Amino acid sequence: MTSLALESFVSKAMEHTRHLCEPADCVLALAPLMLDLMDQAKTFLEPQHYRSDPEHYARNLVYEAPDASLSLYALVWSPGQWTPVHDHGSWGVVGVLEGVLEERNYVRLSPSNGANEGIDLVRGGVFLLGNGTVTSFVPNPDHIHVTGVPSDRPRAVSLHLYGRTMNSFNTYDVSAGTRQRVNVAHNES
Numbered sequence: 001m002t003s004l005a006l007e008s009f010v011s012k013a014m015e016h017t018r019h020l021c022e023p024a025d026c027v028l029a030l031a032p033l034m035l036d037l038m039d040q041a042k043t044f045l046e047p048q049h050y051r052s053d054p055e056h057y058a059r060n061l062v063y064e065a066p067d068a069s070l071s072l073y074a075l076v077w078s079p080g081q082w083t084p085v086h087d088h089g090s091w092g093v094v095g096v097l098e099g100v101l102e103e104r105n106y107v108r109l110s111p112s113n114g115a116n117e118g119i120d121l122v123r124g125g126v127f128l129l130g131n132g133t134v135t136s137f138v139p140n141p142d143h144i145h146v147t148g149v150p151s152d153r154p155r156a157v158s159l160h161l162y163g164r165t166m167n168s169f170n171t172y173d174v175s176a177g178t179r180q181r182v183n184v185a186h187n188e189s
């Protein structure tokens with residue numbers, strides 16, 4: 001880490017997460033820090049953090065805590081690139097640096113009992129998250145969503161902070177009513 005702004009953000013975020021065990025309290029404390037961090041993005045984002053991939057959205061690692069309690073990524077979404085339907089099993093705070101990131105939400109109608117089948121999801125609302133927006137989510141109940149950029153919109157770049165190393169998430173097959181844990185790749189910093 002070479003940027004004072006990033007160092008300060010990480011140390012404050014670590015401090016908060018050490019003392020706040022409720023995910024909702026974590027995102028409440030960290031969302032304003034993300035807003036400030038976005039103003040300083042030019043001080044720590046390097047060309048490698050803007051790497052894209054023609055096959056899928058790109059996850060570029062910015063910072064990973066040694067104890068795996070936090071991770072920060074720069075995600076680059078080329079037009080037409082989307083996540084699967086997923087949840088993170090963690091809280092998260094997202095700041096949009098460039099473009100408009102679209103988030104389509106799902107509402108779970110069946111009880112959240114830990115099973116990987118018999119999951120009844122219906123489509124919920126959509127968020128269009130413009131440059132400068134900070135959004136967040138907490139687990140339990142799971143925050144289930146699809147994120148991406150439609151093919152007729154320019155690319156988006158966003159910063160994503162999670163309450164753990166985000167190397168896997170739950171993906172859902174909505175019509176089958178199932179979910180499975182999958183590993184997600186990233187580019188090293």
Ligand SMILES: [Fe+2]
Nearest residue numbers: 086088145147
């Ligand atoms: Fe997500």
